[in-house]
Every structure is written in structure tokens, then in C-alpha cells.
Amino acid sequence: MRPKNPLPAVYPFAYQSRPRSGNEVNGLGKSEKRLATPVFHSTGRGGGRQPLDWAALDTLFNVLSSPGCFWQVLRSLWQRRLYAGPVASDRVPVDDPVAMATRIKAKAKQLGAGVVGVTTMVDDALYESYQRPPYEYVVSMGTPMDRREMEYVPQPRAALEVMRTYRRNSRIAIDLAAHIRSLGWRAQAYADGEDLIQIPLALSAGLGQLGKHGSVISKDHGSNFRLAAVLTDLPLAVDAPVDIGVDDLCTSCRRCTLDCPPGAILDDRQMVRGVEKWYVDFDKCVPYFAMTEGCGICIEVCPWSEPGRGAVLSETLLAKRREGSDVTQ
Numbered sequence: 578m579r580p581k582n583p584l585p586a587v588y589p590f591a592y593q594s595r596p597r598s599g600n601e602v603n604g605l606g607k608s609e610k611r612l613a614t615p616v617f618h619s620t621g622r623g624g625g626r627q628p629l630d631w632a633a634l635d636t637l638f639n640v641l642s643s644p645g646c647f648w649q650v651l652r653s654l655w656q657r658r659l660y661a662g663p664v665a666s667d668r669v670p671v672d673d674p675v676a677m678a679t680r681i682k683a684k685a686k687q688l689g690a691g692v693v694g695v696t697t698m699v700d701d702a703l704y705e706s707y708q709r710p711p712y713e714y715v716v717s718m719g720t721p722m723d724r725r726e727m728e729y730v731p732q733p734r735a736a737l738e739v740m741r742t743y744r745r746n747s748r749i750a751i752d753l754a755a756h757i758r759s760l761g762w763r764a765q766a767y768a769d770g771e772d773l774i775q776i777p778l779a780l781s782a783g784l785g786q787l788g789k790h791g792s793v794i795s796k797d798h799g800s801n802f803r804l805a806a807v808l809t810d811l812p813l814a815v816d817a818p819v820d821i822g823v824d825d826l827c828t829s830c831r832r833c834t835l836d837c838p839p840g841a842i843l844d845d846r847q848m849v850r851g852v853e854k855w856y857v858d859f860d861k862c863v864p865y866f867a868m869t870e871g872c873g874i875c876i877e878v879c880p881w882s883e884p885g886r887g888a889v890l891s892e893t894l895l896a897k898r899r900e901g902s903d904v905t906q
């Protein structure tokens with residue numbers, strides 16, 4: 578698909594007075610490994626409350642958002658009180674973590690998640706100066722957005738669907754955490770990116786691979802979903818990262834690069850805090866993202882996000898790779 582009449586990338590005031598380069602805060606071009614620094618928003622619940630360089634922009638656009646989006650933001654904030662809760666005193670024993678992982682994933686899907694996987698905590702998901710969450714396992718989940726609504730990116734109609742999905746996502750994580758606690762095991766919902774970085778968890782849990790547009794690409798939903806997680810002590814078998822052929826296509830495809838209004842998507846991998854990976858220019862993307870209440874052009878124009886296309890794409894790309902390696906052997 579192509580974006581419908583995207584707003585030009587003109588940032589009336591906030592961008593012009595940008596506080597400090599978000600790329601610098603993110604460690605773009607730095608080869609030393611270190612944890613991420615919060616830059617755009619943070620609840621400070623992780624013990625890392627500190628002035629954030631871009632917090633004013635986040636607050637400003639929340640306040641200026643459309644009534645529909647603002648209402649969804651308020652409802653999501655209200656739901657946060659349910660992220661944690663009491664644990665049942667009778668503990669269900671877990672003899673078989675594989676069977677328990679299957680059961681928990683089925684529950685997450687029944688609640689509305691489209692993709693689910695399990696991992697242990699990874700350092701890339703943590704912010705510096707935050708306390709490490711005291712749980713061993715992470716259930717990472719993606720909730721699909723309504724593709725018909727998302728075809729209107731970056732118009733308010735699509736923005737409303739983004740906000741609705743964030744709230745649905747939060748509800749699914751809350752309900753899954755409550756379900757695990759009812760089994761007698763500690764569990765807490767983390768349904769936003771403010772205390773944990775969701776993408777590294779999703780990659781480690783095998784939900785998909787990182788695309789050039791900086792989002793996770795899954796075989797079944799492309800990038801047309803939003804992430805949440807539940808952290809728990811419940812013993813679960815962990816999943817492995819997957820290779821569905823994303824890099825093979827991103828290396829030659831430029832769809833998202835061409836369609837991103839502020840030109841934020843870089844064609845080559847970048848060194849970021851000691852890891853070479855796809856990277857989106859924060860200073861260009863975030864003001865546009867905030868101005869359009871979630872943008873999402875790059876994830877919707879991506880061929881993987883076309884309904885029903887991912888499995889075929891993956892099969893074709895992996896087959897081509899195998900043929901290529903046969904030739905060189």
C-alpha cells in the first residue's frame with residue numbers, strides 16, 4: 578500500500594527547538610556496549626526518574642492530540658494500576674515448562690494476542706539506571722492492528738487505531754499477568770516502552786526479526802502490531818530468535834525509506850551502542866511520529882504487512898538463499 582496524503586515533514590516549533598540529538602542519546606556511532614538511555618518518555622517506575630531530553634515533546638503532543646486519541650491515552654494510563662496485583666496462595670506446580678509455555682501462549686492468544694513467544698530478560702531491553710525487573714521469564718506478545726484502519730496512516734483515523742491497540746495490548750498483558758498470578762506465581766504486565774524496551778524482548782522471544790524501518794517483522798502480521806510483555810517467575814520453556822528472511826529483503830528493498838516523509842530510515846545498518854543494526858534517525862522520526870500521533874507509514878507500506886503475504890515471502894526468500902548457497906558450494 579502507499580500512504581494517503583501524508584503531512585509534509587514540517588515541524589512548526591517543537592522540532593526547531595529540539596533539546597539535544599536523540600541519536601546522540603541513543604549512542605548512534607558508538608562502539609562501546611552500554612544500556613540504553615531513556616530519551617522520549619518514562620514512568621520512572623524502574624527507579625530511573627530523571628529529566629528526559631525529549632519529555633516535553635511527548636507531553637506536548639499528548640496534550641494536543643485529538644479527543645479520541647487523548648481518551649485512549651487516559652484509559653491506558655488508568656489501566657496501569659492493574660499491571661501488578663496479589664498472587665494466589667496455592668501454587669500450581671510446574672513439572673513441564675514446555676507444556677506450561679504452550680498453555681500460557683494459548684491463553685495469550687485467547688485474550689487477543691496475535692504473536693507470542695517466551696524469553697529470559699536481555700540486557701538490550703533495559704535502561705541504564707533502572708532496576709532490573711525481578712523476574713526470570715518474559716512472555717512477549719504482539720497485538721495486531723486493524724489493517725483497514727491502518728491503511729489511513731498517517732491520518733487521525735489510523736492514529737486512533739494505534740491508540741486503541743495500545744490500550745487493548747495493555748488489557749491483554751494485564752489479564753495474562755492476572756491469570757499467571759491466579760496460578761500462584763508472580764507476574765507483572767509491562768505494556769508500554771517506558772520501563773522496558775519491548776523490541777529486543779520480541780526478537781529474543783522469536784516473534785520476528787528487526788526490519789530496516791526499526792520495527793519487528795513477523796511472518797503472520799508483518800509489522801502491523803504493537804508489543805507488550807508479561808514478566809513472571811512461572812517456569813516456562815523459552816523460544817529462540819527466528820530467521821524468516823527479513824534481512825534478505827531489507828538489503829535490497831527501499832519501500833519504507835522512500836515513503837517515510839521526514840526521510841528518517843537509513844539504508845545501511847548503523848553502529849549503535851556496540852551493535853550493528855538497522856536504525857531509524859530519532860531526530861527526524863520522533864517529531865513526525867508525535868505530530869501524527871503514531872505515524873506508522875513505514876510499518877504499513879512494508880510488504881510483510883500485506884495480509885497473507887508474509888509466509889509466502891519468507892518461503893521464497895529462504896529458498897532463494899538456499900539456492901544461492903548451493904551455487905557457491
Ligand code: SF4
Binds near residue numbers: 826828833878880881
Ligand atoms: S519496507 Fe522493505 S526495507 Fe523497509 S522494512 Fe519492509 S522489507 Fe525492509
Ligand code: SF4
Binds near residue numbers: 865872
Ligand atoms: S514512523 Fe518514523 S520512520 Fe516510520 S514512516 Fe513515520 S516518521 Fe518515518
